[in-house]
Amino acid sequence: xxxxxxxxxxxxxxxxxxxxxxxxxxxxxxxxxxxxxxxxxxxxxxxxxxxxxxxxxxxxxxxxxxxxxxxxxxxxxxxxxxxxxxxxxxxxxxxxxxxxxxxxxxxxxxxxxxxxxxxxxxxxxxxxxxxxxxxxxxxxxxxxxxxxxxxxxxxxxxxxxxxxxxxxxxxxxxxxxxxxxxxxxxxxxxxxxxxxxxxxxxxxxxxxxxxxxxxxxxxxxxxxxxxxxxxxxxxxxxxxxxxxxxxxxxxxxxxxxxxxxxxxxxxxxxxxxxxxxxxxxxxxxxxxxxxxxxxxxxxxxxxxxxxxxxxxxxxxxxxxxxxxxxxxxxxxxxxxxxxxxxxxxxxxxxxxxxxxxxxxxxxxxxxxxxxxxxxxxxxxxxxxxxxxxxxxxxxxxxxxxxxxxxxxxxxxxxxxxxxxxxxxxxxxxxxxxxxxxxxxxxxxxxxxxxxxxxxxxxxxxxxxxxxxxxxxxxxxxxxxxxxxxxxxxxxxxxxxxxxxxxxxxxxxxxxxxxxxxxxxxxxxxxxxxxxxxxxxxxxxxxxxxxxxxxxxxxxx
Amino acid sequence: xxxxxxxxxxxxxxxxxxxxxxxxxxxxxxxxxxxxxxxxxxxxxxxxxxxxxxxxxxxxxxxxxxxxxxxxxxxxxxxxxxxxxxxxxxxxxxxxxxxxxxxxxxxxxxxxxxxxxxxxxxxxxxxxxxxxxxxxxxxxxxxxxxxxxxxxxxxxxxxxxxxxxxxxxxxxxxxxxxxxxxxxxxxxxxxxxxxxxxxxxxxxxxxxxxxxxxxxxxxxxxxxxxxxxxxxxxxxxxxxxxxxxxxxxxxxxxxxxxxxxxxxxxxxxxxxxxxxxxxxxxxxxxxxxxxxxxxxxxxxxxxxxxxxxxxxxxxxxxxxxxxxxxxxxxxxxxxxxxxxxxxxxxxxxxxxxxxxxxxxxxxxxxxxx
Numbered sequence: 018x019x020x021x022x023x024x025x026x027x028x029x030x031x032x033x034x035x036x037x038x039x040x041x042x043x044x045x046x047x048x049x050x051x052x053x054x055x056x057x058x059x060x061x062x063x064x065x066x067x068x069x070x071x072x073x074x075x076x077x078x079x080x081x082x083x084x085x086x087x088x089x090x091x092x093x094x095x096x097x098x099x100x101x102x103x104x105x106x107x108x109x110x111x112x113x114x115x116x117x118x119x120x121x122x123x124x125x126x127x128x129x130x131x132x133x134x135x136x137x138x139x140x141x142x143x144x145x146x147x148x149x150x151x152x153x154x155x156x157x158x159x160x161x162x163x164x165x166x167x168x169x170x171x172x173x174x175x176x177x178x179x180x181x182x183x184x185x186x187x188x189x190x191x192x193x194x195x196x197x198x199x200x201x202x203x204x205x206x207x208x209x210x211x212x213x214x215x216x217x218x219x220x221x222x223x224x225x226x227x228x229x230x231x232x233x234x235x236x237x238x239x240x241x242x243x244x245x246x247x248x249x250x251x252x253x254x255x256x257x258x259x260x261x262x263x264x265x266x267x268x269x270x271x272x273x274x275x276x277x278x279x280x281x282x283x284x285x286x287x288x289x290x291x292x293x294x295x296x297x298x299x300x301x302x303x304x305x306x307x308x309x310x311x312x313x314x315x316x317x318x319x320x321x322x323x324x325x326x327x328x329x330x331x332x333x334x335x336x337x338x339x340x341x342x343x344x345x346x347x348x349x350x351x352x353x354x355x356x357x358x359x360x361x362x363x364x365x366x367x368x369x370x371x372x373x374x375x376x377x378x379x380x381x382x383x384x385x386x387x388x389x390x391x392x393x394x395x396x397x398x399x400x401x402x403x404x405x406x407x408x409x410x411x412x413x414x415x416x417x418x419x420x421x422x423x424x425x426x427x428x429x430x431x432x433x434x435x436x437x438x439x440x441x442x443x444x445x446x447x448x449x450x451x452x453x454x455x456x457x458x459x460x461x462x463x464x465x466x467x468x469x470x471x472x473x474x475x476x477x478x479x480x481x482x483x484x485x486x487x488x489x490x491x492x493x494x495x496x497x498x499x500x501x502x503x504x505x506x507x508x509x510x511x512x513x514x515x516x517x518x519x520x521x522x523x524x525x526x527x528x529x530x531x532x533x534x535x536x537x538x539x540x541x542x543x544x545x546x547x548x549x550x551x552x553x554x555x556x557x558x559x560x561x562x563x564x565x566x567x568x569x570x571x572x573x
Numbered sequence: 574x575x576x577x578x579x580x581x582x583x584x585x586x587x588x589x590x591x592x593x594x595x596x597x598x599x600x601x602x603x604x605x606x607x608x609x610x611x612x613x614x615x616x617x618x619x620x621x622x623x624x625x626x627x628x629x630x631x632x633x634x635x636x637x638x639x640x641x642x643x644x645x646x647x648x649x650x651x652x653x654x655x656x657x658x659x660x661x662x663x664x665x666x667x668x669x670x671x672x673x674x675x676x677x678x679x680x681x682x683x684x685x686x687x688x689x690x691x692x693x694x695x696x697x698x699x700x701x702x703x704x705x706x707x708x709x710x711x712x713x714x715x716x717x718x719x720x721x722x723x724x725x726x727x728x729x730x731x732x733x734x735x736x737x738x739x740x741x742x743x744x745x746x747x748x749x750x751x752x753x754x755x756x757x758x759x760x761x762x763x764x765x766x767x768x769x770x771x772x773x774x775x776x777x778x779x780x781x782x783x784x785x786x787x788x789x790x791x792x793x794x795x796x797x798x799x800x801x802x803x804x805x806x807x808x809x810x811x812x813x814x815x816x817x818x819x820x821x822x823x824x825x826x827x828x829x830x831x832x833x834x835x836x837x838x839x840x841x842x843x844x845x846x847x848x849x850x851x852x853x854x855x856x857x858x859x860x861x862x863x864x865x866x867x868x869x870x871x872x873x874x875x876x877x878x879x880x881x882x883x884x885x886x887x888x889x890x891x892x893x894x895x896x897x898x899x900x901x902x903x904x905x906x907x908x909x910x911x912x913x914x915x916x917x918x919x920x921x922x923x924x925x926x927x928x929x930x931x932x933x934x935x936x937x938x939x940x941x942x
Binding site for chain 1: 618637638641642644645646648649669673750752753791792793796797801810811814815816817928931932934935938939
């Protein structure tokens with residue numbers, strides 16, 4: 018590592034620390050100033066406050082059942098997709114994994130429309146809300162099971178199964194399941210389940226809109242966030258935030274450790290074969306694929322249709338008419354809500370702002386980790402874990418950290434600094450950029466760089482003329498992923514930007530949906546904004562798919 | 574994408590981003606009035622533009638979720654001076670704002686406001702008549718019931734709060750939480766007076782515990798209670814409606830609003846039980862450190878006859894002006910009641926005790942009978 022590289026590496030670590038760690042430390046300091054340092058009391062406060070009572074149990078139970086249902090729905094899909102050949106397979110895979118990149122607030126709108134009066138009409142029965150949430154989590158996370166299991170299923174040498182068929186332990190389907198598939202697939206399923214659990218555990222938008230009064234730790238934290246960190250006023254809010262954050266941090270940390278452990282086991286080399294050799298045709302597979310495609314696309318289509326369906330108030334009944342009034346309302350805006358174009362502009366500004374900071378920062382951090390791996394392995398591991406730290410913080414924790422941290426530094430900046438959401442989005446996206454760039458750097462053939470060095474090319478030329486073109490696929494994936502994540506981000510933005518004029522698309526959807534429902538355009542206008550956000554996300558996702566390295570199929 | 578294009582894209586992004594930042598950044602100027610508010614319907618586009626045209630000031634809004642969020646914002650930003658005027662603090666939050674020295678005095682002539690010169694049934698200046706806050710709308714918070722179901726046959730019309738703890742009302746009452754809703758907070762304050770909190774008995778806590786044990790539906794806000802759960806209102810025409818509660822907390826004039834929207838028809842009615850209604854007044858206040866001169870201009874405009882007389886139709890609340898009433902059209906006034914014996918809790922008591930009362934409410938809700 019030469020001096021220039023060292024300078025950039027140190028600068029990147031410094032900026033990363035300033036953006037991510039300092040606000041969180043300040044926020045915790047401010048909360049502790051109000052609540053005192055007593056972690057046991059923080060956790061006890063969750064059950065001692067009516068607003069957060071039962072949220073611990075609800076969070077764990079719904080995350081557990083969401084994970085089970087996700088595996089039950091996702092695994093058969095991964096199996097038929099992996100073991101059989103299909104026309105337009107890449108397209109099918111894209112469709113089936115699309116939900117994972119759709120912002121959660123859109124999923125919420127889709128499921129509300131499906132279960133609402135013009136769909137299944139089961140919202141009137143409150144007991145259905147819990148299952149709606151579980152199904153929506155399964156919908157959201159089904160892609161994880163497919164992404165983790167399908168590559169293993171599609172490339173495992175079929176000789177294994179054929180040989181097992183001849184042995185006493187492989188005669189029946191169940192014995193082959195026990196002796197072959199379960200040992201091979203368990204690490205992948207467990208890793209995907211672990212991630213599903215984490216995403217369901219920290220679910221916010223879906224819980225806020227679907228189960229309403231039953232809250233996760235994440236949605237509880239968001240609800241009390243406006244009065245947290247204030248001495249002498251609503252002090253229990255600070256206890257609740259600290260208790261919820263602590264539990265979330267520990268659970269996410271444990272999940273990350275488990276994930277990392279399982280990932281290592283997943284990398285155990287099994288004899289592989291070409292997909293063409295492994296996969297055969299199986300028309301019966303459509304009995305699994307067709308309902309799965311229907312399940313995945315239904316909420317998306319519901320949102321689009323819902324943007325054109327307007328309740329007919331003249332008849333004072335549940336009849337509706339097809340109209341573009343919802344779109345007009347969304348485009349025009351009102352005193353209470355900015356027009357769609359303004360929210361889109363804000364969202365684009367935030368996402369490009371996030372990209373401009375997160376991409377170079379993530380690249381330099383990944384590059385530093387990669388270079389340290391050669392000279393100082395232990396330091397590289399420490400830095401790698403350090404850059405993954407925001408993974409152990411939920412979106413609400415990040416939002417609150419930024420908000421309270423900035424208030425500590427400069428109170429007016431917390432409400433007047435327009436780019437506050439960018440800081441939150443940078444925190445959320447940098448770890449993903451590092452995760453996408455690092456494997457690409459590791460697989461980069463260093464001989465190109467060394468030959469160029471021998472030929473006398475400068476650092477700058479070598480970077481722009483050799484490294485960048487060879488890595489453009491990964492950089493583009495990181496770029497698009499950063500843009501998509503920032504555009505759809507809701508949890509942190511809800512905390513840092515809801516009390517501002519700089520409303521984003523997901524916040525506009527939430528605000529429109531939250532206004533009194535007497536207005537027949539409440540639902541269609543929120544669905545219209547959701548449709549725009551969804552289309553942008555889908556286009557970005559299709560770009561990612563085009564540039565994604567086939568070897569990376571098992572990862573996001 | 575080849576290399577030159579890719580690098581051009583990066584360079585373009587780097588150049589464009591700072592230019593975007595320039596076009597959306599704003600600094601507070603003397604010619605600007607920054608208003609902190611929640612979604613108060615009365616502040617319509619046309620109303621704001623008219624003010625801007627007549628004064629030459631530019632209005633900028635900071636919108637927060639509700640009255641409680643206005644207070645939180647002001648506390649977090651104490652001394653910063655980034656806000657000139659707060660619109661929407663009500664008399665359950667105002668005492669805390671005064672106690673924490675967040676507001677600035679302005680000299681507004683309040684002669685036209687009810688309660689200044691006469692003994693009105695709804696004295697807008699009753700809860701507070703100082704110079705730190707000026708009332709702009711008001712109404713009584715009370716229990717509403719669905720008269721098509723609570724008709725004396727299917728359900729008995731309650732005459733006491735204890736009736737609601739009986740098995741007949743199990744799971745049929747929706748109440749917004751006082752922690753997260755200002756109507757909820759107003760109703761909780763009314764129950765304190767109902768159970769005579771000054772005598773220090775436990776009826777207040779016991780009643781709330783009994784309500785919780787009787788499966789009362791506690792919601793985070795008014796909308797959820799009224800639109801999602803209440804059978805007597807317009808909620809049944811909206812998505813997400815459940816309709817499992819026949820009694821909820823709303824305003825005593827909410828049945829009038831229903832009637833006004835439905836062409837002189839409503840099945841919702843207000844319950845006039847002694848000491849269960851809370852008189853809520855919403856205020857506009859200049860903020861310490863802000864431009865109080867500009868704030869004063871807007872407050873004067875807000876309580877002008879031209880704007881304030883429209884409160885019942887624009888904001889669905891009573892005007893604070895002397896002699897103003899709800900319109901008679903479509904049964905608006907006929908279906909709205911003024912409670913005969915509302916709860917009385919002074920602003921001083923609220924300011925001193927609100928945190929303790931909320932804590933007591935919380936204790937009552939987490940324990941079981």
